[in-house]
Amino acid sequence: MCDFVSDCSCEDQLRETVSLLAENSAEKVIYQTSLMSALLNGVYDGSTTVADLLKKGDFGLGTFNQLDGELVAFDREVYQLRADGSARPASPEQKTPFAVMTFFAPEYEHRFSSTATREEVHAVIDRIIRSDNQFCALRIRGQFRSVQTRTVPCQCRPYRSMPEVLGNQPVFDFQARQGELIGFRTPQYMQGINVAGYHEHFITDDRQGGGHILDYVLEEGTLSFGAISKLVIDLPQDREFLQADLNPDNLDEAIRSVES
Template sequence: MTHSVTDCSCVEQLTTTVKEMQKERPESVIYQTSLMSALLSGVYDGTTTVADLLKKGDFGLGTFNQLDGELIAFNREVYQLRSDGSARAARPDQQTPFAVMTFFRPQYQHRFTGPVTRAEVHQTIDQQVSSDNQFCALRIDGLFSHAQTRTVPCQHRPYKSMPEVLGKQPTFEFAQRNGVLIGFRTPQYMQGINVAGYHEHFITDDRQGGGHLLDYQLDHGTLAFGEISKLVIDLPGDSDFLQANLSPENLDSAIRAVES
């Protein structure tokens, strides 16, 4: 069968249109470097830089090499939440042993006009995204009545396991502070690969404080969230990762202990 010039032009035009649509609405993907079970086992050094992360997403969380504080990213800005409760902009060359990133494209929005607990926020999401088998990215901008956080202090070799390290973690309380919460809801079958359930980080509106959230109450604010159904993982190839025990017997309970 032969095609006329007109037919070819139509095909080319359709291909161009599809490509343009894909640019406007690209597929939502979670990019992850390393595994949560590796971090749990003391694999605290990676080669992925902050600049590398921003090629994979504009929104996410994680930690820094030597477990030096918490990482929070949104609006293509990355911050280091430090063990004294402070925050600072991360350098492009800083490296991470574990991070989760995506290009944030929420499908749902909910405005809270009165106080809600962390559990009530999660219930709002769970009612909309009813399947626990899908990932979900979420963001809250608002006034927090209180936000309880923790940040991990910088570690030095020989590294201890994460449960040992977090026995001495400092915690902080932020009261009546405007800020940004970003997080992910991860399916239960991903425990060990990621953190099953909700994993959230917080930073104040002046970008001077924050940390990994242990609990919070929102006074009022806006929740935006969306489903994600694709995951890409980069696995390290260094000796620390290759020799780590990534499936200990107490994996589930250990992760729940360090993340809650």
């Protein structure tokens, strides 16, 4: 046992160790390129490449230039989920007008051994991370009874707004498939900057199909998740972004219509 003098030394060493661990641990940060409100307004071309995104995180979601399908990233792999319901690896030089990335470092894990709806999965997260003022990154690896997705077809200029584009969105129904769910829970005060609430993408275990999730039922699997309290946004400087109407009167309604 330490005596009084040594005890002080032990405490000092402990403080130094904790401080050193904090300095060396990866900071939990969400990196975002552009704004959801810009995407709604038809700003579908960005300059950020897939290679750029992987410098900011190993996990995330978004879309590609010309609104050409959905983007999903995990384990430092990035995939393009296409309008025909298929998936393929994205190339490093492909560009995105909107994406959200982080280095995934989950704090919590929950095993589902029986069927759970999307709402029941979200309830598990909400019970642990109670404050809506924090971001949350989540991942599910498992067997899904069903997953309903949609993807966005590639657009040509002159670009229509996103609500107009999604009026004829392709919808797909994956039945009895294993796969990966990648998502974020975003605070309500971030609506327009990002997508408030839960935003999730799905890809099959063979990496051949997927899309933006509309609904799902999980058969069994493992949910891992963690809170994030820091956001970094890279705002475009091109003319289309600078001239876009980023605060329309129906912003909340428009986002809910394209995400649900």
